[in-house]
Amino acid sequence: MAFAPILRGLVWGALGFLLGGGGAVLVRLLLGLPAFQPEPLITIGYFPGLLGWLLGVGAWDVWAREWFGLPVRREAVYDWRRYFRFTTDHKVIGVQYLVTFVVLFLLAGFFAMLMRIELMAPGPTIMSAGLYNHIMSMHGIIMIAVAVAAIIGGLGNFAVPLLIGAEDMAFPRINALSYWLIPPVAVLLVSTFFAGGFDSGWTAYPPLSEVNAPGQVLFNLAVITFGFSSILGALNFLATILRLRAPGMTWRRLPIFVWSIFAASFISLTATQFLAAGLLMILLDREAGMTFFNAARGGAPLLYQHIFWFYSHPAVYIMILPAFGLALEILPHFSRKPLYAYPWLVAGFFGIVFLSFIVWAHHLFTSGMPDYLHGPFMATTELISIPTGLVFLSALGTIWMGRLRLKTPMLFALGFLFNFLIGGVTGIFNADVPTDLHLQDTYFVVGHFHFTIMGGMIFALFAGIYYWFPKITGRMYNETLGKLHFWWMFLTFNTTFIPMFWLGLFGMNRRIFDYPPALGSVNRFISISAFLLGSSFVVFVSNMVLSWARGPQAAANPWQARTLEWQVPSPPPVHNFPAPPQVVGHPYDYGFTNSVHALVGVSGGSGEQGVDTDG
């Protein structure tokens, strides 16, 4: 049966949960404590439950049996059922990630639509303030998860081994593990609806997150699990890029998307632990009666904000660095020109990685932290505009004098540049202490980060999806629908979020259910724009579904691109390359006569032995 692994995972997960929770009850009874307190039971039962789920869904068969000296069991499945199992093929895992996160993106987008209906007019419209806070928090955390994992987990998994000429990731089973940690995250977040919700936003600032409904516990467990998944993913990417590059794939010949994933993975690997630590401290405060953030007993609420932003500011670069890489990967192929200032760009990426660790407190200018920290953190923050400027130099230098083919991926990449520019310029106003005193926690900030994350990262994600769609599915998407999707989304995106800058200046703070009546007309305009923006995804989804089912067969290299993934058939065979490719030149050397990036399949046949994986 196709869903047998998932069913077994659920059963083993439930058993693990009962075992863990039951053990906790037993221990509490023995210690003479009140035995049936739901929050500690859920927390303690969750971790064995998670282990049970992972083992049940497939980690037992392909992995854990080894520890007990048993032979591992691997089943070769090549039809659609492989998408529902613990598969180690990086291309399958990439598609699993991508589909999961597009679905989550649409779900969180639906929550945004509900929020905009509520904000159509001042006063209560369709929901209560409590439900609004929960929906708003859900929108935030799911979108953050999408932003962190959709490009790295989805497109990164699919494309990085292909781009560097590898057969798979360095640790294929850890790769599968990091994907199968995601379904529990989604389930936990959705089940907060049945546990009173959580109303502390995705930032979960204590003390609020220590006194609200039990849904907060599910949120914390979900985000800790998600963090674990992204740490494992980052570890895998770093090891893969360090060790599995094809012969001749030197650091100076590495495609820029691979560089961006490499840089972002450093941040994921390290900073994510701070998020896990912060959320764990909240759990300890809530359930073990500890006093990290409880001011009444001597704790420090500001400590959480420091720990949280030590992760969450670098996290925006986990989101945006792969987006830079993706846009800059696409620009040379569609401009038929070399990537401009390539080494400077790579240096810029690492400049961003370095600076991202020393800017976190710019989120705390109004938090009451000591005054002497304001100047240094403002300075480091504004220095980030220097490496980011190199991204723009590279992008503009690449398209200047090129032969631009405005296909859908290229349009999205250019849209990314425009949106991210607005996001970047408005970021200066937030980084500057005097202006931030007014703008902090207003819709100006909401507009700013939607321009960087949605206008930047999500636009790049769509650019990448359209770019690699023929490679992933073996079929071509519909170009007219693709362009329609771009223009629809680009225009309504801008009309939705530009007015928010004005709203912020004129006294609308963020995360509110109600606002001064004078702001009603602008909010109505934003809401209508937002509904149009939401409807643009109908075009996207129908294009994807119809093209995957019935689109024309795609050629191996529909974009005449030079990088390695386009030198194998679409979709790529199970082991990617017939033999390790020989890399002999730069990936983006368009216009140089007789320049070659790589020799693929010189020793064997071309792609004949590839298994047809289109199901």
Next chain:
Amino acid sequence: MQTVRVHVPYDHTHTRRIGLWLFFISEGFLFLALISSRYYLFGLSRPEELNQALGLLITTILLLSSLTAYRAETSILHGDQGMFLRNTLATILLGSLFLVGVALEWAEAFRFFPPHTRFGTIFFTLTGMHGFHVLSGVVLLVFLYFHGRRGRFGVTNTWPVEGVIKYWHFVDVVWVFIYPTLYLVSS
């Protein structure tokens, strides 16, 4: 559906080593977060109630277990099965002894600085998180011991030994930083 052997590519020792070190870097940041919280919440002051003798004792035990772990790894690299098993068993026992020591510490800590005080919060979280790592290390060593008794490791198959013992040393490195953070720092 037939069961087939699927080739896992490139999964050899050097890559695994890099992966393990990356994992240590990541875990290091977790402990960095917890250790820096100590300074934020409690500054540089040191409670007088700490049992310094016990602290020094369990530190010594853990360092000694690192030595036995090192001897186990060295002996298997030279193919000495008997010495490998003896030293692995010694490491397991010392690790368990360390956990007993932490349990004694906790019993005292409940009296002097329970979890709802500032120092108690720090103390229980740091020793608890480290103790969890020690416990998982002991479990891994037990796996190693039983596989070793069946002669599964030799000069050619040493990665499981190397991996587990590296993890054990890493847990020791973490304690090297936690010990002064909890017991020694003063203003």
Next chain:
Amino acid sequence: MGRHYLKAAILWILLTAIGEFLALRIPLFPTAAAEEARIIDSSFILLMILGIPVFTFVLAVLIYTLSTFRSREEAPEDGPPVHGRPAVALLWITITAGLAIYVIFNPGLKGLAELRANQRADLVVRVEGSRWFWKVTYPEYGITAREIVLPVHRRVRFEVTSVDVVHSFWVPAFRVKIDAVPGIVTRVFVTPTQTGTFQEDYHFRLQCAELCGLGHSMMTAPVTVLEQGEFDAWVGKAKP
């Protein structure tokens, strides 16, 4: 070749002129009723004047490239093989670094210094947030109120704290914001420069700006700025 650069530069200058004109003409700010609001607004304006040329530079290159270098062929020939010269990158870095450093010193640190220059206060007002209302006390007069009433042209120090979760003290007309954190007292200085009431202008309100749960959006208090005489009268009336 040179022709392209010239045309793009003209486009840039044109777009910059339009942008600066619009930015300076469109009313961008609500009522500024305090000395601090003036400092913050002038920082904002300076950042905008500097930001617009940056924005229009990229925009001009994008527009010009899209309109000039577009190819409608399915498989066009390759463009010129340009890797980029180090001199260009260095020049670019110099310019962006210069801009960044100018911005750090010049509205940033200068504005910050102006806001912090004067630590003296004529009046102390204590504000305490709790879910979901504000308690305002005037220790000098022994007054406790649910609104803020201030005399114009008097420097006020707000001492802000919270009893439960993190709130944030924000008066849009004064442009200042400081979190109300349980366990500590945060301070902010305001010198009102014009009178006004919440009834006439909704920017005269104390609004909680940090998510604090169910009643967060309704956690407001009216702010009134009065002439000194009227303020004295209010104090006399409000005194217990």
Next chain:
Amino acid sequence: MDETRKRAQLRLGLWVFIALIILTVVELWIAFAVPRPLLYLVVINLADAWLIMEYFMHLSRMWRAEE
């Protein structure tokens, strides 16, 4: 394999252990004898960590291509 090499390696482990114990005792002494010992403690910790990572965890093998 080579018995003398094994002995030399085991002896090295013992010396590292002794060094670690000495450093720990020094740490304890500094903590109670010296005012504001944080900096010294950090330096000793780094030495400890380096000893373990270099001699027990074979850190520098990472940069040696052996396979």
